[in-house]
Structure formats: C-alpha cells, structure tokens
Amino acid sequence: MAQRFELHPTHPQPRLLRQAVQMLQAGGVLAVPTDSSYALVCHLDDKAAAERLRRIRGVDERHHLTLLCRDLSELAAYARVDNRQYRLLKAATPGPYTFILTATREVPRRLSHPSRKTIGLRVPDHPVPLALLAAHGAPLLATTLILPGQTEPLNDAEEIRARLQHELAAVLDAGACPAQPTTVVDLTPMDGGGEPEVVRRGRGPLASLGLA
Template identity: 50%
Template sequence: MARYFDVHPDDPQPRAIGQIVELLRSGGLIAYPTDSCYALGAQLGNREALDRIRAIRQLDSKHHFTLVCKDFAQLGQFVQIDNDVFRSIKAVTPGSYTFILPATKEVPKRLLHPKKKTVGVRIPDNAVVQALLAELGEPLLSSTLLLPDEEEPLTQGWEIKERLDHVVDAVVDSGDCGAEPTTVIDFSSGSAEVVRRGMGDPSRFE
C-alpha cells in the first residue's frame, strides 16, 4: 500500500520532503506533481524502479526516460550541451519542457536510447520538486504518469493513490496538477526538433 503525503505546493514541509527522499533512497517509486503533470520518479541508479515504470506504462526499449534536474550545474553533468543549445534552453528554463540531448558517461546505459545514446533532461518550475531535488542531491529518474490506453495523465493525488496503490510506494499530493505533459524538444542532431507539443509553448523552437 502506497504512503500518501499531503504537501504544501509553495512551501513544502521539510519533514515530509525528508521522508519522501528517504523512501527514494531505499529503492522506492513515487508518483509526484510537477509544473506540467504527475510523473513517476525514482533514484537514478534504481534498476528495479526502472523496470516497474516500464511495466506500469507498458513502455518499449526506445522510450526516453527523463532526468529531472535541480539546475544547470546538475544538468550539465549528464548531457553534452554547446553554447547555442544552452542559450535556447536557458530562455525557457525552468519550465514545462523536456530536452533530448547526447548523454555523458554519467548516465546509466540502461537509461539511454538504444541507438542514439541520448537522454531527456528537464528543470521544473515547481517548489515541491525543487525541494525533493535539493534534499536528494541528484536528479530524479522520471517518466510522465500516463497509463496505457489513456489519452491524458492522471491529475488528482487521491485518484492516483486509488488506482496505483499497489504499484507505487508513495503518492505526493500538492493539490491540483496539470493534465498536459511537457513539450519535448530534440537537440540531439544539433538543431531543435519539436517531438511533442505539451504544456510549454513550442513556437520558439519551430
């Protein structure tokens, strides 16, 4: 049965954040709100949680997982990014965008796209996620909480608790969350390609 954390959206309680991070460090899988929609999150090196996310979402090996980062200093450890791309990303970050970039050797191989050797990264504009990342001290392995055969992500913490009670270890609820995933921009070829239109305005990348 999943633990349920009711967390303030703007001023997250340190005790709750500490308990959630402790759960992540012990191998847990959480459902948590972001600046776009709910996501599934785990510690970066957690192989079992990766398999659990694949099973929940019925994902194939080509799916891009996302590293949710606290800031550019952290993001830069995990992806290769030149000055032009950096400027483009910085203009809309933090925000509801995921960027696909060539990965560095810091990224576990099982998270990489099998052919492109790329990974998704993002810096969210959300106080709860930023508090989790600050306490954890590393990126969160993450994937949009979009269930198979459903067109939109789940948006309510209580509903996620009800439906995923036996497949996640905790649900973090900070009130209403959006129903639209991030906009995904692929920079792996050097220029921007809009892969998915979502919460973030894609017009500057088209």
C-alpha cells in the same frame, strides 16, 4: 499500500520530503506533481525501481525516460551541451519542457536510448519536485504519469493512489497540476549544425524557444 503525503504547494514540509527521500533510497517509485502534470520518479541508480517505473507506464527501453534536475549546472553533467543548445536551455528552464540531448558517460547505459545514446532532461518549475530534488541531492529518473492505453496524464492524487496503490511507495499530494504533458524538443540535430525538432507539443509554448 501507497502512502499519501499532503504537501504545501509552495512551501513543502521538510519532514515529509525527508520521508519521501528515504522511500526513494529504499527503491520506491513515487508520484509527484510538476508544472505540467504528475510524474513518476525513482532513484537514478536503482535498476529494479527503473524497471518498475517502465512497467507502470507500459513502455520499453526505447521510450525516453527523463532526468529531473534542479538546474542547468546539474543537467550539464549528464548531457553534452554546446553554446547554441545552452542558450536555448537557459531561455526555457525551469519550465514545462523536456529536452532530448546526447548522453554523457555519467548516464548509465541502460537508461539512455539503446540506439541513439540520448536522454531526456528537464528542470521543472514547481516548488515540490525542486524541494524533493534538493533533499535528495541528485537528479531523479522520471516519466509522465500516463497509464498504458491512455493519452492523458493522471492529475488527481487520490485517483493516482487508488489506481496504483500496490505499485507506488507514495503519492506527494500538492493539489492538481495543469494535466498537460511537457513539450518535448530534440536538440540532438544541433550537434551537427541543424535545428531543434519538436517531438511533442505540450504545455510549454514554442514561441519562447523561437520555434513557433
């Protein structure tokens, strides 16, 4: 059964974060709060955990998974970013946005989009996932916690634990999230001089990106 860690929403307890990191390193999938909604996360280099994460979501390899990063310097190691793209990223991070970028060779081929060689990247604006990333010391593979057949993400830690008790290692409970997915913006058209394309309108306002 999935464990439930009650974390302070702004000052998460280091002891509990260390336990969560141990679960990630052992191949566990966790549910964590973010600035948009709860998300599923796992170790970037654990193939079995990534497959379990996709199975919980009910998505295949064509669905963009996201690398959850602490900051832009970490993000730049996994995606090719030019000056125009960097300025937009800097204006929007941390925040409730997911950006689709061309993956570098640092991203395992099995994690990038099979035909486009792209990856989703995100820097959350929430103390809990940022503290978890810091304790882990590397990006995590993530996806919004929307169950198969549903259109809205789960937002209650107890409900998440009840419904996914045999699929998750733990739920990090720091209270309710906004329960709205991120805004997803494809920045790959900028590689050829084009403009960003909004893939999904979510919690992140477009005006702050100059796309309203």
